[in-house]
Amino acid sequence: MNFLNWLQNTPVAIFVAETLWAYPLLETMHTLGMAMLLGSLGLINLRVLGYKRALPIIGTRDLLPVAWIGFSINAFSGLMLFTSDAVNFFSSNTFRVKITLIVIAGINAAILSRKLYTSGGDDAALVALPGVKGLAASSLVFWVVAVICGRIYAYYPYYSY
Amino acid sequence: MAFLQWLETTAIADAVRTIPWLYPALESAHYIGIACLVGGIMLIDLRLLGVAKKLPIATMVTLLPWVWAGFLINLVTGGTIFIYGATGFGTNPPFQLKMALIALAGINAFLFEIAARRGRNSWVIDGQAPAMVKGVATLSLILWMSVVATGRWMAYV
Numbered sequence: 001m002n003f004l005n006w007l008q009n010t011p012v013a014i015f016v017a018e019t020l021w022a023y024p025l026l027e028t029m030h031t032l033g034m035a036m037l038l039g040s041l042g043l044i045n046l047r048v049l050g051y052k053r054a055l056p057i058i059g060t061r062d063l064l065p066v067a068w069i070g071f072s073i074n075a076f077s078g079l080m081l082f083t084s085d086a087v088n089f090f091s092s093n094t095f096r097v098k099i100t101l102i103v104i105a106g107i108n109a110a111i112l113s114r115k116l117y118t119s120g121g122d123d124a125a126l127v128a129l130p131g132v133k134g135l136a137a138s139s140l141v142f143w144v145v146a147v148i149c150g151r152i153y154a155y156y157p158y159y160s161y
Numbered sequence: 162m163a164f165l166q167w168l169e170t171t172a173i174a175d176a177v178r179t180i181p182w183l184y185p186a187l188e189s190a191h192y193i194g195i196a197c198l199v200g201g202i203m204l205i206d207l208r209l210l211g212v213a214k215k216l217p218i219a220t221m222v223t224l225l226p227w228v229w230a231g232f233l234i235n236l237v238t239g240g241t242i243f244i245y246g247a248t249g250f251g252t253n254p255p256f257q258l259k260m261a262l263i264a265l266a267g268i269n270a271f272l273f274e275i276a277a278r279r280g281r282n283s284w285v286i287d288g289q290a291p292a293m294v295k296g297v298a299t300l301s302l303i304l305w306m307s308v309v310a311t312g313r314w315m316a317y318v
Contacts, residue, residue: 024313031195031309039200043224052220059215066207147196148189155185 036070105142198231
């Protein structure tokens with residue numbers, strides 16, 4: 001808690017907490033980053049699950065930079081928002097679940113993209129790789145639940161534990 | 162104003178006010194709607210602007226139903242939240258701007274639907290968006306980003 005107390009009293013944290021436009025600007029970035037991340041990974045996952053078979057799997061690899069940009073925007077904006085109220089964020093179980101889900105979803109995405117984009121073979125062979133469909137389905141669930149946790153946290157900051 | 166005040170006395174407004182989980186549930190659904198709407202339209206727009214060229218434009222434009230589904234989800238969830246706080250939202254300048262931007266983005270999306278349908282045998286198949294379509298795609302990205310921005314801004318005014 002000492003670290004978190006220190007963190008929320010740093011000049012950056014105070015700037016985010018007290019400047020009128022900083023918080024909504026960071027939230028806007030966080031929302032747009034979310035759309036980039038879920039949009040691109042969502043399409044890759046759905047394609048693996050059999051949706052829009054006209055999209056070549058190898059072509060969906062070009063959506064990964066979109067996902068990374070979205071993730072980077074959200075890592076930055078999320079960290080900034082966190083610093084402004086670090087103690088409260090960290091003490092919320094909903095927030096902890098969200099962060100845990102993001103870590104798991106990130107590992108999930110890394111394993112899936114490794115299998116999908118380095119195995120070679122045609123699309124039918126790629127989606128038939130062991131575990132690939134399960135990883136695509138779990139990825140969708142993890143990201144959607146992470147978004148929901150973020151909203152629950154925002155409106156139940158003190159009694160969502 | 163009388164109409165806005167009346168909205169706040171309806172059963173819907175009352176439900177949002179008294180059921181503790183309803184507001185975060187509506188917000189969650191609104192955000193999933195954003196992911197479908199903005200995530201979907203952004204993928205289409207980026208493809209039209211030349212990102213991920215191995216994905217055929219003809220297939221990417223068939224993602225439009227996700228955009229409309231997201232729009233519908235957000236119309237219902239946003240509408241419900243509006244009814245609950247009608248006097249506050251209705252008189253909030255960033256909210257009014259947000260609605261105007263959604264109308265513009267909607268017109269833009271509608272123009273795109275027409276362009277995509279009309280072009281099914283030409284540029285959609287070739288995979289080369291003409292300059293006019295790229296303009297529509299750029300405008301679409303700017304408008305939806307502004308919609309999200311005004312949506313966050315309105316909460317702090």
